[in-house]
Amino acid sequence: MYRLLKSAPQVFMEYVKDFSRYLKYSGTLDGTPAQNLLARITATYHNIEKGLSLPQPRLGFGKENLGNLIEAIHKYQRLYGPSHPVLSSAIEVLATYASYHETHDYPDYPCKREILKMLAARPRHPAQMGGTRLVTRERIMQAVSPVSEQFFLQRHSIRAFSDREVDLADIEAAIRVAQKSPVVCNRQSGAVHVIADPELIQAALDLQMGARGFSHAVNKLLVVTVDLRNFWQAGERNQGWMDGGMFAMSLIYGLHLRGLGSCCLNWSKTNRQTQQMRELLGLQQWESIIMLIAVGHIPEQVVVPFSSRKDPLLVTRVITKWQK
Known part of the structure; x- marks a missing residue:
């Protein structure tokens, strides 16, 4: 009862603030x-x-x-x-x-x-802007054939970086990969704020509070956001988190493809803390923060958590016959 009385009002108020912000900036009203x-x-x-x-x-x-x-x-x-x-x-x-x-x-x-x-x-455009296009299975298979399971299994959360400078062109290439993420009705709400200033990186990480012990080595800090204005009605109230999460994961694989190390830093914060980060980075009120991503070059050797994963059978349910 004590825990309920202590926690419930704060949780309720956070939801009220989320509700008000969604109504204000989404296209619902x-x-x-x-x-x-x-x-x-x-x-x-x-x-x-x-x-x-x-x-x-x-x-x-x-x-x-x-x-x-x-x-x-x-x-x-x-x-x-x-x-x-x-x-x-x-x-x-x-x-x-x-x-x-x-x-x-x-x-x-x-x-x-x-x-x-x-x-x-309509004005004429040299490049296709919409509609449909025909692709072949052969072309798709040619693109995926060089990629093995090891590409995914050898991605680790890196918390030790070399002092080599990260080229912004590599981050831009990773963002191009992220832009191919599946999104609701092609609305493409994800955005990346790339922080290159060391003092601002440290200030943002101090506010996030999850990079102690390696914040000084972070070469670039990415802040992934989604635009709340792209959603509407009750059914899409959580869609930004879904689209933003997939966008962020594709961005991480894009960084991995460029040989860069990264570490996801969650943004499980209150509205007050989120507003502090918005003010620090100059974000707009309709931008929801999905996560921060620390980026740097991987050193020759690095220690990473073992991070044991569950057996796939424990998280898989196969429905072979449905009975109404």
């Missing part, structure tokens, strides 16, 4: 701010992309999504201007939709007049 509107456009055009990528797309599919997408594009252009990369991607998806139906002798597809009018006014 108001979908017209620029980033909220772009997120809805992205989610809607990606629904059409997914339909086009099915083995046999149903002709005339997606009437509601098409109408919502066209309306949202017009709204953004009216409020914020005629062009944006997200709009270019959306309009190219519409072009792919129109082309698919024309080539399958289905000229009376939904929203045809509005789509053709939008396509006639």
Whole structure:
């Protein structure tokens, strides 16, 4: 009872603050701010992309999504201007939709007049911005064949780094890998704040409090965040943590691919501590901190925790026959 009375009010207040912040910055109550509107456009055009990528797309599919997408594009252009990369991607998806139906002798597809009018006014881009593309199994297998299980098994949390400087180009390459992470409806909410200043690295690590004993050796510190404005409604209240976690793991494997050592530093903090970190790093209020990642070059020899893993059978459940 003592523990309940001591802990419950604080936990409750943290949830209240999370609730208030989510309502304020997500698109739940108001979908017209620029980033909220772009997120809805992205989610809607990606629904059409997914339909086009099915083995046999149903002709005339997606009437509601098409109408919502066209309306949202017009709204953004009216409020914020005629062009944006997200709009270019959306309009190219519409072009792919129109082309698919024309080539399958289905000229009376939904929203045809509005789509053709939008396509006639679009600027031309040399590179593909949206739609679909054909890939072969051979090409995928060629990419994965050099990678073995050892690539994953030999990634360790490194807490001792050499004094060699980490090239920002290697971090940028790792971020490109992270950007291929699966995300909800292609909204790409993950971001990386790269800290290169030694004093700021130390200040951030002092606030995180999980790098004692090796903070002085951290060459670059990455702060992974997600943009709360890209989500809406009750069902997506935790989606940022899911998308951000996958983005962070892909970033870590991208660093591993470049031969860099890294150590994940959790951000299990209160709203007050999170606000202190936002102020320290100049983060926006809608940015949720997922984790910090210490980065450096791996020395010739390094001691790492054994970190025994559970037997796969203990975490695997196979359902072979379902009974209603």
